[in-house]
Amino acid sequence: MITRFLKQLTVWKSIGIILLTAGAASTVLRFTQGLGASTNLSDEFPWGIWIGFDVLCGVGLAAGGFTLAALVYVFNLKRFEPIIRPTILTAFLGYILVTVGLMFDLGRPWAIWHAIIMWNPHSVMFEVAWCVMLYSTVLTLEFAPVVLEKFKMYKTMKILHSMSIPIIIVGVLLSTLHQSSLGTMYLIMPEKLYPLWYTPYLPVFFYVSAISVGCAMVILESFLSSRAFKRGLEMPLLMDVARLCVLMLCVLAVMRSLDLVDRQAVRLLFVPRMETYMFWLEVVVGILAPLVLLSRKKVRQNESGLFLSAVLVIIGFVMNRMNITITGMEGWAGKSYIPSLPEFSVTLGIVTLGFVSFYYIAKYFPVFTSEHDAKDPAAPQHPDHASLDGAHTTVRATVHDFR
Amino acid sequence: MIQKKAMLIDITMCIGCNACQKACKVQNHLSDVEEKKLSPTAYTALETFDKYPDVFVRRMCQHCEDPTCASVCPVGALTKTPEGPVVYAVDKCIGCRYCMQSCPFQVPRYDWTSINPRIYKCILCTDLVKQGLPTACSEACPTGATKFGNRDELLTEAYERMKAEPGKYVDKIYGQKEVGGTSILYLSGVPFEQLGFKTTLQTTPLPALTWNVLExxxxxxxxxxxxxxxxxxxxxxxxxxxxxxxxxxxxxxxxxx
CATH class of the missing domain: 1.20.5 (Single alpha-helices involved in coiled-coils or other helix-helix interfaces)
Incomplete structure (x- = not known):
């Protein structure tokens, strides 16, 4: 068992090293030769996967952070506390990586601070820039207790704790604004974006889909870390997260259907062209299939069923964002866009960086287990947290600080 | 009040001599190679068509009345001056290319080969226009196909030309209403959509679409x-x-x- 695990780990490690090396090489190319040499972008197609995936998907995939923070601290659903720290970590790393990705895409990355002093309140991107800046600060504060606990700085933790509710509420508001605003960015291109995706409701759809994929990410992240750290799986909690996911998918499905009817775009669903196929694929894989799967209790209770459904939601979400940034824009641009090898490798490198950072932070910081609890033998041993291998004592990672 | 300046481009009068591009390149200190497409070194270019060998269409920034690029720029690097030109401040630009992504006329060009890139586009000779002088290209045009003047007066003149020679022009002044109106107005004898003009653009300014949400x-x-x-x-x-x-x-x- 252990040798198999080690063997698996080496395979994953070597894949990680290859991806990081390729990413590093492409980074050198990007910053010494410019965007022309490193990307397949052009005057006709100025935004590619570094915007479509690294930024639009990156921000969305980190939406679990504000969703769970709202559930635990605002709606007072304290039973979700065991999974809040890893979720906040995912969001925190997500936003750092979005910023890293943006640095590759911006032609003049050293001027990024201009948005702080050179204001254009009419620009959606200006608003997104401010929200992301402020929300990253909020995430830093939300994640800080983990670091403070590690270094036993309980006094500072206490000060942070006293400010936690306003911080959480500001975080939820900022997320609501910029998650939706990423959709608003496309509202100004009514002729360019293919009508299967262009709708005045883009901001609403971006927001709702972000919550649904945030839930799916919580599930995925719990599964992966249960494997990596041989810890138990919080099945009852994840099943509840899945129910919220289903609710959001349901809202999304109904709204998107009504919107197509309302805009008289239903006939476009049957036009034989690339956009139609991609739209169907996105909707079936990312909304309909997980909706059917997750609304069955049997699937939610089944570990593999839950995992598979979450993966479908994530794939569908990524397809949606890629369709909006690439598939839906190709027709107007009159040009097809396929990302270059350096574009792919930078993106994969950034994703790998995310996994690696998560692994090491979770390994050395009290992300899953609070030392606070470990010292306290009276800490409740939840039946939900029965360790997989039974050898480890999986302690409920109660978060004392942010309560 | 400052009169909004504009240019009237009469496609029927253009002989394709390329004097506009030459004058533009001199005025803006760009390489003097003749170019057929907009580029970082060509703020204007004459487009030709296999179907209509005698027709030449001047491509350039349309200098919208309510410019999409100025609205989307997160740092306000693009602005509409009171005289009419839409100008670009390179020292503000962060290189995000949202202007290129959103321009309804696909005008801004990017310096893809540079590691210190910027946007390039026509600035309607803003320095000359501010001094009350005409643009370099309109001065250079030997046939009067490109005419510089006040927007109101040019619109009136366009209508007069259409009335004076019925049948010579299609019944449309391109740029009068597109995305709320532009500072470059076109007259044509050939339907605009056959010359690569986007004729389905809405007649109200695009920035309202995002401002309605942002507000x-x-x-x-x-x-x-x-x-x-x-x-x-x-x-x-x-x-x-x-x-x-x-x-x-x-x-x-x-x-x-």
């Missing part, structure tokens, strides 16, 4: 903030009451002993 932000913050705080207050209060009741119960039991 709701203060409301979202106020209502959302109140809502979230309210929810927290209720759920938190419920806990407090529960704890208090348990405490009371416990105290009561202690009392009995």
């Amino acid at each position: 709701k932000i203060p409301n979202v913050v106020a209502i959302g903030g109140t809502f979230l705080y309210g929810i927290w207050w209720i759920t938190n209060r419920r806990d407090e009451v529960k704890q208090y009741e348990e405490q009371m119960k416990k105290n009561g039991q202690d009392h009995d002993h």
